[in-house]
Amino acid sequence: MRFARLGPAGSEIPVLLQNGHTYGLTPVTTDIDSEFWTTGGPDRVRAALEAGELKAVDDAESLRIGAPIARPSAIVCVGMNYVAHAAESGSAPPEVPIIFLKPPNTVVGPYDDVQIPRGATKTDWEVELGIVIGRRASYLSSPDESMDHIAGFVAANDLSERSFQLEISGGQWSKGKSAAGFCPAGPWLVTPDELDHRALSLRSWVNGEPRQDSNTKDMIFSVEHLVHDLSQYLVLEPGDLILTGTPQGVGFSGKFPYLVAGDVMEIEIDGLGRQHQKFVTGEVSAR
Structure with a gap:
């Protein structure tokens, strides 16, 4: 899986990049952070994608690309x-x-x-x-x-x-x-x-x-x-x-x-x- 974060600095949204599409992950997580990994984030994203719960981000190409991870602890x-x-x-x-x-x-x-x-x-x-x-x-x-x-x-x-x-x-x-x-x-x-x-x-x-x-x-x-x-x-x-x-x-x-x-x-x-x-x-x- 390929994850990214898009939007203004400090207000990025998490997304999944899949088969040429960009899907917003807000139904699953608020960010690509520690909680995302400790709560089985990738598995939850996969399940949501298969269930059709993830929607495409229509303006993805116009958004700033942030770091793909939230600020780490180290x-x-x-x-x-x-x-x-x-x-x-x-x-x-x-x-x-x-x-x-x-x-x-x-x-x-x-x-x-x-x-x-x-x-x-x-x-x-x-x-x-x-x-x-x-x-x-x-x-x-x-x-x-x-x-x-x-x-x-x-x-x-x-x-x-x-x-x-x-x-x-x-x-x-x-x-x-x-x-x-x-x-x-x-x-x-x-x-x-x-x-x-x-x-x-x-x-x-x-x-x-x-x-x-x-x-x-x-x-x-x-x-x-x-x-x-x-x-x-x-x-x-x-x-x-x-x-x-x-x-x-x-x-x-x-x-x-x-x-x-x-x-x-x-x-x-x-x-x-x-x-x-x-x-x-x-x-x-x-x-």
Whole structure:
């Protein structure tokens, strides 16, 4: 199944994208949030669709596309999860997952403008496969249990301000990952039965010029490994978002200039859609 959220920022409506149609989900749920996953949301949507209870959203094409998930309780990010990206960062491949956190309020829609942070000089991009948690995960016994706790997958851009992250970080990365709009997500969420997360191509472009081109099969730590590993150290709640790391081809490599106002960033993951953001200066409207 493919879920999305449409409408003005802060007032999005949940929808199902099915066979070229967009169906409103308000008879089933108010949002794609923790409650939706914990109350068997996909099964209830399927039953409502089969019963003819879901109506098409007539003006869907004219509506803003928001992030496909409501604000999560946590965004857990994995660093250097591709060998070539670790190398371009000057590091050896990690032996255990490296994690950091982004604030939940960084999540924005896939086509929303993003503000270059005040004082920023090295704003960077990172196309990443995002995991959305569907069931509470704590102390999973093995990676084999992980898929039972995953609601679906999304495309995400783990935007970073490298000067904040590395030069004035105080020894941790989150300062450079936390600016407004630094987690564009979507355009839609796809449930695990709809795609093979183990072999998805990931690509990114800046102003139409290629930057990243890789595949999730090149991840050091698999989706299953990451969910199991993280569950040993924190409680993953329904609706939480895990960003699984980015491949080589970022600005930090030194091969490309960093982002500046006026640039257009695009990312794409097979089956999960394509997004683009224009980078601007000044205040961006609240989302």
